[in-house]
Each structure stands twice: as structure tokens, then as C-alpha cells.
Amino acid sequence: MKISELVEKTGLKTINDYKDREVESVYISDMVSDIITSAKRNSILITLQTHKSLIAAANLVAAAMIVIVKGRRPNDDVVELATKTGIGLFTSDLDTWTFAKKLTKLGLE
Amino acid sequence: MSDCRHEWAMCNLRSGYLVVEGCWECGGRSSFFSAEPVPPIDEYREGRHFWMYRGSFQTVKFDLKCHACGTIVNLDDVNGLMLSDCTDHDCQVGALVNQQGADTLVYVALCADSTHAQGKCVSSAGIEALSQYFNKNIEALGRKVLVVPCKLCNSIDKCRGTVIADVGLTDIQ
Numbered sequence: 001m002k003i004s005e006l007v008e009k010t011g012l013k014t015i016n017d018y019k020d021r022e023v024e025s026v027y028i029s030d031m032v033s034d035i036i037t038s039a040k041r042n043s044i045l046i047t048l049q050t051h052k053s054l055i056a057a058a059n060l061v062a063a064a065m066i067v068i069v070k071g072r073r074p075n076d077d078v079v080e081l082a083t084k085t086g087i088g089l090f091t092s093d094l095d096t097w098t099f100a101k102k103l104t105k106l107g108l109e
Numbered sequence: 110m111s112d113c114r115h116e117w118a119m120c121n122l123r124s125g126y127l128v129v130e131g132c133w134e135c136g137g138r139s140s141f142f143s144a145e146p147v148p149p150i151d152e153y154r155e156g157r158h159f160w161m162y163r164g165s166f167q168t169v170k171f172d173l174k175c176h177a178c179g180t181i182v183n184l185d186d187v188n189g190l191m192l193s194d195c196t197d198h199d200c201q202v203g204a205l206v207n208q209q210g211a212d213t214l215v216y217v218a219l220c221a222d223s224t225h226a227q228g229k230c231v232s233s234a235g236i237e238a239l240s241q242y243f244n245k246n247i248e249a250l251g252r253k254v255l256v257v258p259c260k261l262c263n264s265i266d267k268c269r270g271t272v273i274a275d276v277g278l279t280d281i282q
Binding site: 015021032041055059081085 | 254274275
């Protein structure tokens with residue numbers, strides 16, 4: 001599924017300009033040291049984190065998009081770095097579990 | 110030099126804390142990995158240094174293993190990675206950042222001793238393996254990362270960048 005399709009189906013709010021890639025898996029974590037060792041290429045990262053180190057880690061694992069839950073919004077420098085890497089940044093008012101359930105209903109695991 | 114086109118994967122993953130210390134006398138910074146349930150906070154003298162606890166954060170250490178030839182690159186000397194924002198032309202890292210196109214980001218591999226007083230830093234084998242491993246992930250996207258050792262920084266303690274670290278989650282102070 002393309003990011004744009006997923007955004008439409010889940011009601012995500014788009015934060016930056018992104019590269020519209022296929023997403024293949026989902027990973028949930030609020031720790032960058034965990035993301036760097038466990039997240040997969042072309043994954044959706046779901047997190048509460050809004051720190052710049054999140055983008056630095058997501059870039060190394062070639063994550064496709066990041067969903068920041070509970071309506072949190074990152075600072076401009078974080079958005080700028082995400083845009084530079086082509087990683088899509090999105091926000092959802094839902095909590096992690098509720099948003100993750102939406103993804104499983106779409107067939108993503 | 111190996112002819113193998115390495116297929117790196119992480120191995121020997123171990124969780125713990127990166128403990129950061131500062132020398133009260135010379136202002137240097139040192140760090141070490143601790144697998145203890147609670148990271149040590151002792152102060153102690155070591156040669157001309159008097160190390161004091163500065164903080165700790167949860168981290169994961171790993172090595173890289175090539176699935177093609179079985180080579181394992183030990184990354185014990187890597188204590189962290191920092192995405193560099195340096196633009197200082199007088200710094201080798203800053204110069205590298207300035208030379209790269211928009212599709213390349215420079216990451217600095219951080220060793221334990223910011224002073225490099227003993228001439229040690231992250232091994233060249235480690236730098237090469239890390240670079241190959243991470244680029245495997247993103248090269249299909251037309252992007253690149255350049256991994257460099259922290260000894261190239263003019264002053265790693267004053268260098269601008271984003272350290273990939275879970276700072277603040279488990280600080281004892």
C-alpha cells in the first residue's frame with residue numbers, strides 16, 4: 001500500500017512533503033536505540049517521540065513514514081530534517097493502540 | 110582486503126546503558142557501556158583524570174556479521190552515532206558535510222574518549238562495515254549516508270549534531 005492511500009484511509013494529518021513509497025510493515029517504539037536495531041526498511045513507525053533523533057534513526061533504517069500519535073507535533077527543525085530525508089511525517093489524534101488497530105484492519109502487520 | 114560483497118546483519122545485540130562521565134580537571138568526556146541493571150555513578154581518579162558521572166541513557170550495542178563470508182566486525186568501540194549538523198570548514202567533518210549533496214547525510218561514530226588522548230577511535234573496519242550496512246538500507250531510495258570516526262571532529266564536545274540516544278528516560282540524577 002502506498003503512503004498516500006494509507007493516509008486517506010486512516011485520516012492522518014500530513015505534516016511535511018514526502019516521497020510516496022510503498023509501506024511493508026509496522027513498528028511501534030518510543031526509543032531510538034530500539035528503532036535503529038529493530039525497525040525494517042519501508043516500515044511505518046508509530047511513536048510518541050517528536051525529537052530530532054527520531055528522524056536520524058528512521059533515516060538509517062529507511063523507514064517510509066512516521067506517525068506521531070496523540071496529536072503531538074514536532075518542531076520545525078524536525079520537520080525540515082524529515083523532509084530532507086523524504087520520510088513522511090504524520091500525526092494522529094488517536095493513541096498508539098487505537099491507531100495500530102486501524103492498520104491491522106487494513107491488512108498491515 | 111576481502112573480495113566478499115558483504116551482506117551485513119546485526120548480531121550480538123545487548124541492551125544496557127551508556128554512561129557518560131566528565132573529567133573535573135581537563136574537561137574531557139568519557140563514556141562506557143554498562144550491562145548492569147542500574148548504571149554505576151561512582152566518581153574515581155584515573156591517571157590525571159578525575160571522572161564524574163554526567164548521565165546515562167538506555168542503549169543497545171551490536172556487532173555486524175556478514176552472512177556471505179562469516180566475518181564479524183566487533184563494534185565495542187562504537188558508543189553512539191551522531192547525525193552531524195557541522196558546517197565549520199576548519200573541521201574535517203564540517204568540510205565533509207559541506208561537500209555532500211542533498212541526498213547524503215553524515216553520521217559521526219562516537220568512541221569512548223572525546224579527547225582521543227591515547228590515539229584511539231572507532232576502527233576503520235567498523236566505520237566501513239557500518240557505512241555498508243546502513244547504505245544497504247537506503248541506497249535503493251537514491252540516498253546515502255557517510256559514516257566517519259569522531260576523531261575527524263575538531264572537538265566532539267562542541268560539535269553540532271543530533272546524537273541518536275534515548276536521553277532522559279532513565280537518568281538517575
